[in-house]
Amino acid sequence: MPLGTLDRNPPPLFREGPSALTKLAFCAALAVFLMVADARFGITAPARSGLALVLHPLQRMLLAPVDAWEQAGDYARGMERATEAENQARRQLAEQAVVLSRAAQLQAENQRLRALLDLREALPVKSLAAEVLYEAADPFSRRIVIDRGSHRGVRLGAPVVNDSGVLGQVTRVYPLSAEVTLLTDREATIPVLNTRTQQRGVAYGGERGVMELRFIAANADIKPGDALATSGLDGVYPPGLPVAKVAEVERRGDTSFARVGLAPVAQPDSARHVLVLEPLLGQEAAREEAAAEAASAATTAEGNRKGGKSGRSSRAAANVDEAASAPAAAQKGASR
Template identity: 75%
Template sequence: MPLGTLDRRPPPLFREGPSALTKLAFCTALALFLMVADARFKLMDPARSALALVLHPLQRTLLGPVDAWEQLRSYLRGMEAAQAAEDRARQQLTEQAVVLNRAAQLQAENQRLRQLLTLREALTVAGQSAEVLYESGDAYSRRVVVDRGSKHGVQRGAPVVNEGGVLGQVTRVYTLSSEVTLLSDRDASIPVLNTRTQQRGVAFGGERGVMELRFTPADADIQVGDLLATSGMDGIYPSDLAVARVSEVERRGDSSFARVRLLPTSRPDSARHVLVLTPLAIHEATKAEAAAAAASEAQARLHARDRARDKARAAATAARPGASAAAGKASAPGGHKP
């Protein structure tokens, strides 16, 4: 084939068109034209609306995972916030429960102290308040330890009472504390008086906090619910202090004595604040000594007043002759007043 007949044009794939600069200038001009036309005449609004309508489902589909992730994060944050709020609420509820429990205890303690103050005003003997520290470690006795001792003037044998009645008696005295034997102790005893029938007796400690009224005749007039109080004849306990109530009366045909069980009115197991009283005999002796001292002082004042009156009379008698002589000179002839 002759060389002149060959096609020297490049294939379509490598065929050269407008230059890149020309294409850039054309596209820039077209963009500027479209921008100006859209800004002035809103030519692209229909196309933009149509394109937004077409792409909206695709956008919602693509945003689905993002929205789900955001909702999951919001749910987790809400769960954490709810758990934290629940923990704070539980903590506040616990604190308020503690405060409420403490307030209830203080209210009950305040009520007991008010009753003790009322009891102190009603008593005719001196006494001082004390607090029960703990129970004695002896498993075979019923004793408690209070926070008052010989330093505070507590004496052995002093009766101990609370708002319910007689609790027991001081049996050991230390410097800063004392040991009180409760009425329910097996070795404890106290003279009592039935407030309904005025019948006297002796109550003894028993088992499991129950007392007994021993040596009671089987035909004695005693009933369940009778209140037994102190008689005041033993020289220790003041009179008319509640001791116990009759809880059971058992009359047996083979015995001439009735078995009478009592429940202490002072509730020894729940005693917290008590009054330690001065024994009645010591109180009466102190009262008698005070009355004797007051009478002696009154008699001394009376003697001093009589002596002062006698001295005044003697001075007046001694002054009268001088006054008479002076009056005589003044009335004599030629006399003159100095």
């Protein structure tokens, strides 16, 4: 091939175009034009809106993992806060339940104490307030222990009552406590009076927390619902205290006595505060001592009054003698 036929033009890869400076100037001018045109005429707003519309699904797809992670974190934190709030609410509910039960207990105790105060004001005998500590462990007897003993003036045989009626009698006294035998004990007895018919009798303790009225004639005027109160004949219980109500009356032809079941008005299982009364015999002895002291005081005062009168009379006689002897002494002095 002859040399004149060879193509001496450079290949397209090595072709030279506009210079870099020219390209920079063109791009800068184009950018300035586009900025000015966008600022003045907003020609790029439709293009931007279309591009945003096209890229929105892609953006949401790319943000889905991030949103899922944040939602999972919010769910976990929400569950933790909800669990903590629930635990706190449960604790508050438990505390409020304790406070509510305590308030109900205090209200009931306040009512019982008010009833005891009214009862103490109504009773014409000395009384001492006490609290039930516990029930005696003997399974064959019905006894309770109170927190008052001989140091507080509790006497053996003192009646014990609550706001409903008679509970029992003090059978053992210790320095700081005392043991009370309830009326429902098998060995307990108390003289009673039927408030409707004024018939006297003796109530005995029985089994399973009940009492019975023994030695009542089969034709006696007694019926269920009759109220029985203390008669005061034993010298221990003050008269008129509620004891029990007649629960049932069974009259049989094979015996001359009726079987009378009683329900005590004072329930020992619910008693928390009681009053320990002074026995009537102790009151009589105290009244006799007080009467003797009053009589001795009156005698002493009378003797003092008599002694004062005699002393005053002797002093008056001495004054008279002195007044009579004064003129004689004056005459003797004059004669001298």
